Amino acid sequence: xxGLRFTLRDTPPEAAALRARVRDFLDEAGRDWTxxxxxxxxxxxxxxFSRAVGxxxxxxxxxxxxxxxxxxxxxxxxxxxxxxxxxxxxxxAHWIGDRQSGPLILRLGTEEQRRRIxxxxxxxxxxxxxxxxxxxxxxxxxxxxxxxxxxxxxxxxNGRKIWTTFGHLCDYMIALVRTSPAPxxxxxxxxxxQLLVDLRSSGITIRPIRELTGDxxxxxxxxxxxxLPEDALIGREGAGWAQATSELAFERSGPDRILxxxxxxxxxxxxxxxxxxxxxxxxxxxxxxxxxxxxxxxVAGMLEDGGDPLRQAALVKDxxxxxxxxxxxxxxxxxxxxxxxxxxxRMHAYLTMxxxxxxxxxxxxxxxxxxxxxxxxxx
Numbered sequence: 001x002x003g004l005r006f007t008l009r010d011t012p013p014e015a016a017a018l019r020a021r022v023r024d025f026l027d028e029a030g031r032d033w034t035x036x037x038x039x040x041x042x043x044x045x046x047x048x049f050s051r052a053v054g055x056x057x058x059x060x061x062x063x064x065x066x067x068x069x070x071x072x073x074x075x076x077x078x079x080x081x082x083x084x085x086x087x088x089x090x091x092x093a094h095w096i097g098d099r100q101s102g103p104l105i106l107r108l109g110t111e112e113q114r115r116r117i118x119x120x121x122x123x124x125x126x127x128x129x130x131x132x133x134x135x136x137x138x139x140x141x142x143x144x145x146x147x148x149x150x151x152x153x154x155x156x157x158n159g160r161k162i163w164t165t166f167g168h169l170c171d172y173m174i175a176l177v178r179t180s181p182a183p184x185x186x187x188x189x190x191x192x193x194q195l196l197v198d199l200r201s202s203g204i205t206i207r208p209i210r211e212l213t214g215d216x217x218x219x220x221x222x223x224x225x226x227x228l229p230e231d232a233l234i235g236r237e238g239a240g241w242a243q244a245t246s247e248l249a250f251e252r253s254g255p256d257r258i259l260x261x262x263x264x265x266x267x268x269x270x271x272x273x274x275x276x277x278x279x280x281x282x283x284x285x286x287x288x289x290x291x292x293x294x295x296x297x298x299v300a301g302m303l304e305d306g307g308d309p310l311r312q313a314a315l316v317k318d319x320x321x322x323x324x325x326x327x328x329x330x331x332x333x334x335x336x337x338x339x340x341x342x343x344x345x346r347m348h349a350y351l352t353m354x355x356x357x358x359x360x361x362x363x364x365x366x367x368x369x370x371x372x373x374x375x376x377x378x379x
Contacts, residue, residue: 009301044090054124068119131175
């Protein structure tokens with residue numbers, strides 16, 4: 001079907017040396033990581049680790065050198081991401097900035113914003129979170145009510161954001177807010193803009209939300225008459241919806257949508273080595289992962305070529321989330337939890353609780369399927 005074509009790509013041969021270098025780095029850096037740290041994958045937050053990654057030149061890899069970047073290819077960046085996720089590295093302190101906030105500023109920010117913000121992301125010093133969801137909006141994001149009004153010299157921000165990953169630990173948020181009412185009879189997403197919010201600003205209250213795992217990764221953030229300078233606006237006023245949705249191809253297509261459970265799969269392959277009864281079902285899991293990886297590589301290639309793989313990214317996320325969520329249960333059917341090695345058992349316990357969130361973050365499964373259907377003309 002033309003609408004869902006995936007042109008197969010692969011990492012370039014010269015990327016093998018980079019992959020080996022990253023593995024050596026992770027072997028050293030991850031020497032003391034617990035099974036729980038590795039199970040968190042990109043939901044682990046460690047500023048010292050992110051600074052070390054930045055020092056290696058592995059953040060902002062494809063960005064221009066004028067802003068601290070390294071002008072490397074998207075496929076080289078993908079190699080680094082794959083290795084980080086496969087090792088269960090705690091990349092959260094730089095993940096959002098590298099994946100989408102930095103690229104947005106690079107593409108639509110002012111020259112002053114680029115020079116002020118991007119080098120800090122590249123070095124691992126600045127951490128970003130995303131301000132999209134709100135308590136009363138759910139998946140109907142266009143109904144958001146957080147509002148920014150023009151005041152002398154800037155903006156006054158009021159409202160709330162929720163499920164804000166790492167909001168209590170980050171330096172900045174890029175928030176989608178209403179800057180003008182939608183015109184009568186117009187779509188709700190008209191009048192939305194994106195603002196760069198310094199989370200140290202007066203009037204911001206951050207309340208971490210305790211999760212089933214015991215962590216408090218997500219947050220509710222309240223804005224009470226928060227003053228933002230004029231240059232907090234990113235891109236064009238009123239163009240926030242298009243800008244925010246264009247970011248989602250980056251968020252939904254990467255290897256983080258297929259490799260979040262990979263450390264557990266690797267433990268399972270080791271634990272079940274020589275078990276002939278487990279060989280076929282375990283091989284099926286590996287084959288599914290390999291297929292998803294080829295699809296993710298194809299999307300990365302489309303992004304590198306300047307394409308807009310909205311429907312392909314949504315499909316990779318939907319299928320990838322299904323794979324990631326099912327893996328803990330599938331492995332438990334092959335090896336009883338009490339028979340698992342201790343490290344695998346601890347990792348399995350954590351991922352069993354965490355996996356329920358995989359089809360929520362970045363857009364629910366139902367939203368993904370709606371996007372795919374709409375893009376194919378089926379609704």
